Amino acid sequence: MRRARIVGTGFYVPPYLETNADLEAKLGEPLPESIEKKVGIRQRYLTGPDLSSADLGYEASRAAIADAGLTPADIDLVIVATDTPEYISPPTSAVIQGRLGAVNAGIFDLNASCAGFVAALDTAARMIGYGGQYNNVLVCGVYNMSKYADLTNSRVAAIFADGGGAVILQGAEGESGYLASRLYADGTQYDFLGIYGGGTKYPLTEEMIREKKHLLTFLKPLPPDRNIQMWPGLVAEAVARAGMTVAEIDHILFTQINRWVIEEVMAILQLPLNRTTCIMDRFGYTGSACIPMALHEALKAGRIRPGDRVVMVGSGVGLSVAVAVFQW
CATH class of the missing domain: 3.40.47.10 (Thiolase/Chalcone synthase)
Structure with missing residues (x-):
């Protein structure tokens, strides 16, 4: 295949x-x-x-x-x-x-x-x-x-x-390579957090720039436990589609927004912390880049080896979540 x-x-x-x-x-x-x-x-x-x-x-x-x-x-x-x-x-x-x-x-x-x-x-x-x-x-x-x-x-x-x-x-x-995925979204949450100025809805004006409306804007508070509630279930669905269980995950990478959230999710999944990689301590939050950055580090450090089953979980505003399962 x-x-x-x-x-x-x-x-x-x-x-x-x-x-x-x-x-x-x-x-x-x-x-x-x-x-x-x-x-x-x-x-x-x-x-x-x-x-x-x-x-x-x-x-x-x-x-x-x-x-x-x-x-x-x-x-x-x-x-x-x-x-x-x-x-x-x-x-x-x-x-x-x-x-x-x-x-x-x-x-x-x-x-x-x-x-x-x-x-x-x-x-x-x-x-x-x-x-x-x-x-x-x-x-x-x-x-x-x-x-x-x-x-x-x-x-x-x-x-x-x-x-x-x-x-x-x-x-x-x-048999190695991409196995399965699970994409999830809730577009009703588009107006929580984002960059709203500069598009067709709100074209840039001098007034918008003066009022900093062209910058990242927080409109509604994000639930602090949202990823804790979402990620475990979506991971379980994705790995089931790959014909495996959560316990068979060898390494899992999450959006690097909050170390405490990752630790909580790992506990819910009943996976030891040595099966994940965190890089936010050295690099801050790097959004779309953080998972490939963490993947590179995990590979070069030998934490992912041939045959390992690896899960990647990305999460962002909109709301959008994506989970992918690979076998090395």
Whole structure:
């Protein structure tokens, strides 16, 4: 059976490192204790004025292609998952494909907020499995939320960070590779949190910019236990579709928004904490990029080995959740 296997990974973070102490000095006030003790963030990397989303995605993609032992000309399709695009149009994938010199690749962007990377994995895996047209697919998650976050707000500035993560999916016969997925959404929650200025509903005006309505905006409080309530059931459904049980998961990666939430979910799933990887302590919250970044780290550290069954869970505003199951 033809399946999509992950054969290369890579990530990139910008050079500007900001620790919690640096941020406190910049803001002139202490951060809430929960940022480090509960959320788990100690530092973050930011793009500053010089780097854009395509810069992050290009560097991560270049690393993933090299890790797979391929050249840009070997890539058949470039999918970029982001809700912080280079432009409204053209797509960020066009910029990255052009910089890479991936002359044989088609392109498109996918926006499912911070569930986008896992949703893009699901999309790419199905395209590889159907028809044989696509064999090497680059899936890249990009997050440049510092360009949209109010960095004068201590709670916001402490959470959001920038980065890019990428994988190469390759078609191959055998039992390893993509096994199953579960996508979930509740579009009635579109007006909880988002970037509402700059689209067709609210085009940018000078007044909007003065009032910071073009930035990430919190309209309604997010339930603190929402992911704790959702993730275990969706994971159970996805692995059941793959013909396995939760206990058979060898490694599981979650959206890196809150270490305490991940620990609670692992307890509900009755999985030991050594079967997950957390990176928010060093990289902050990197949205669409955080799962490929964590995957790269887990692979290079030897926490994922051949034959392991790996689950990835992405969750973002909208509401959107995506779960994908792979066997290495």
